Amino acid sequence: MVQLGIDRLLLTAWDWKARRIGFVTNNAAVTSNFEASRKALIRNGFNVVRLFSPEHGLDTTGPDGHFMGNTMDNLTGLPVVSLYGEKLAPDQKDFEDLDIILIDLPDIGSRFYTYLWTLTYVLEAGARYGKKLIVLDRPNPISGNLLLAEGPMLDEVNAASFIGRWAIPVRHSCTIGELSYYFNIERKIGCDLQVVTCTGWRRHMFHPDWSESFVPASPAINTFETALLYPCLCFLEATNISEGRGTAVPFRVAGAPWINAGELANIFNDNIKTAVVAREVDFVPEVGRYAGNSCKGIMLHVTDRYQFHAVKTGLLLIKLIMDTYKGRFEWAPYKTLVNGKGENHLTLLLGQLDAEDFFKLPFEGFKEELDSYVSNGNWRERVEPILLYED
Template structure:
């Protein structure tokens, strides 16, 4: 039972107060009703919606500025938190008593919904508003031994795809991270925060262990397999290798017109990374890199999610492709609304200053060292809820 289902089953005393709901269309109840619609049906007095990157309907292009609007499902006004501002301003919160946050995350530091939550936390602290987070399970499990770094260098690499120092794969829920952020980053700890926990979720559970149907969280994360591979194949955004955007299998394939897919697949499998197999494929992206061009590449099949480490796989792929195709491989900018020039994208993804030579030239034995999560397990332990 997710936090939103627990909230609906046991309505709080504040449900009749003026509520601002931070949400998107991926936030559903257990029976797949949009959370905002279910809350209204149960008498929650929602007066305004706030939406993150990709907009309320989760259909916006990656990194594209989203406008304010009106929700076609409920008729409520929608304030974008990926447009003219990243946080609610005092005017937005003036006629709101409670801010309720309910957005599914996928357990990866550079997935931006998490950082929208931090901006909302700061705004609520500054404006003296009560923030309630309806928690949701981490689809990649809460197994702390599977957390993967690098940790983030805040001095040189803080951005909207990683504001604060946590590993790339953090193995936490949003509610757990909120508790940690409140203690570590909210000035004077002035935030009134409550977390509605999930019920019956165990840290060893992955998304297929509690639901057979994955609700797409954004256009490029249409299924659980994409979410599981994203912390590693997301690193390809900083290269001229297609990460599968514009195909039916985003973040499950990697390739380019010049790439020797069969050779790369064989080299990946020779290394025998835990829990994954590479298969040579061809694909033609309908958008993004190499739009309309036939790409040779690999498709990754996770055979054992309990041992699979996606960040290590991403580093390995880049290293091998760089090694085999030095004349074709290149680093590339990744322009977004919050980083218009797209500069230093690999630094911002990895959290490492001057990351390009580290990733491209890392020896096979070095990859585990570079992707270590450091002392994360000890730091987050006091804030774990499950």
């Protein structure tokens, strides 16, 4: 049985429970019994006085990349300071009357999922304003198996952004608690940091190994399969191909009105024969790219999650579509609050300068270079000192 950080916190008698607590969280942060973490804290006598929310807002329903304002929490009656609106980081006024900052956010294991980067801004604010931070850890839903970690490593000089501030792989295979320690040490942040670890979790485990029910982390990350495929199909955001936003299966499908579904499914299955299968589908997005239009394409089904290399698969899919539909495929901008013009989105997703140039290689050369391109370098060695869980 896996106990989450929030579960273990609630079972411990802390001498600071009555002090003024700020809590960085959202609706996807729940106990093992699916009670909202913030409600459980207050019910158990923790003096939470202010909430902070990441992208998508406290209720996790805000559209991707949209401004989220400050609000009041209907569940607790507490004020909520948005960290994806007027500012990305807490300021001195937010922290000056607080004694302890708790953080409980559900990361999904991919570098471009922004809750992790909200955490980094809170770490820096904690150091700047002299506040103790306590991170309530959660398992990585797509496992902590470092053999499945995939790059490229982010180029901080040329490709840093709010979907990747610092040099980690695309699929990092760490927990949010482990990365808290890693950043605090590696970046010399100097925050007074504590992580309340999980128990019962091992690095090889995926979400279905410890829970039958996946709590949606945001509007488009609504199932475990979606989280597993997110580091595969999120790159489609930088193209004129729909990744399924506005459907019941976001980040599980890929299509466009001009694609031949059967043709693409056959090409995919002929070239990618391990751990994943494509089947032809039609879908109509309600919002986003091609809203209201019938898209033809494929749905991916992971047949062996222990062998599935998401990033490599996603990049190879784009190359297959690009070469098959020359003249129709295009790179496209992706506008968000933190990238108002949506420029260079592939560079920011991959964390590599001029990322589109890699796809100009002939197909056979692309395949030969792909393993090297998605290498995570010496990531295992770099994080080994801060790993909190066994293989």
